[in-house]
Amino acid sequence: MTDSSAHADGALRLDGDHERIAAYYRDWAADYDHDVMSEGYVSPMIVAGLAALAVPAETGLDALDAGCGTGLVGRMLGQRRPEVRLHGVDLSPEMAERAEETGAYASVAGGVDLLDYAAAEDSPHFPLVLCSGTLTLGHIGIEGLDALLDLTEPEGHLAVSVRRTHSLEDGYPARVAQLAEQGLVEIVSELINAPYLENGGADYWLLRRL
Ligand SMILES: C[S@@+](CC[C@H](N)C(=O)[O-])C[C@H]1O[C@@H](n2cnc3c(N)ncnc32)[C@H](O)[C@@H]1O
Numbered sequence: 233m234t235d236s237s238a239h240a241d242g243a244l245r246l247d248g249d250h251e252r253i254a255a256y257y258r259d260w261a262a263d264y265d266h267d268v269m270s271e272g273y274v275s276p277m278i279v280a281g282l283a284a285l286a287v288p289a290e291t292g293l294d295a296l297d298a299g300c301g302t303g304l305v306g307r308m309l310g311q312r313r314p315e316v317r318l319h320g321v322d323l324s325p326e327m328a329e330r331a332e333e334t335g336a337y338a339s340v341a342g343g344v345d346l347l348d349y350a351a352a353e354d355s356p357h358f359p360l361v362l363c364s365g366t367l368t369l370g371h372i373g374i375e376g377l378d379a380l381l382d383l384t385e386p387e388g389h390l391a392v393s394v395r396r397t398h399s400l401e402d403g404y405p406a407r408v409a410q411l412a413e414q415g416l417v418e419i420v421s422e423l424i425n426a427p428y429l430e431n432g433g434a435d436y437w438l439l440r441r442l
Pocket of ligand 1 (some may be wrong): 253254257275276290298300302303304305321322323324327344345346347352363365366371372403
């Protein structure tokens, strides 16, 4: 067992450096679920809950869990929408391996940088994209929001959490409002400073790409 709070805080100081992020989560993968759960981490539950609002029960479609980590989102979504074929990608092979072990994913790929994945010429588009805990300080900046929307097909939905401190620093609420004003997204649901971890909240959005 590790000092869970030190782990969660340390993850914010990785400066977006891929090698450091990958090494950090390699070393944390085995304890991650225990640690974040004991810190009251509810983001996977809320993101999966928002995504379920976008998918009628018993609908089979392909969805992407971007930055899937150990697969907490997949486990939550699987309880609500078992027919959804969820595909996970993550920078950390060790975290992705754990997601695969959950059995909640149709496919999982580790060693994948989300920004490169979205920017690739042959990048896939999904009717549903979920992203929990990955758009955060030290990981991916606000450009991650555009990358996630690029991966979402028109009329598809994006369910995302952004740690509140990071959301304020990077101006997520203003960016989401701007995208809505420009007619690029519809804000289906918005939760501002909602529960995330015991030591801080997050903003959550369910967006429909127009
Ligand atoms: C706090 S964990 C969240 C994992 C999971 N979504 C959850 O809510 O439990 C952040 C994850 O983002 C991944 N990550 C960080 N930067 C990334 C990037 N550029 N591309 C893909 N995954 C990334 C990390 O490897 C880690 O698994």
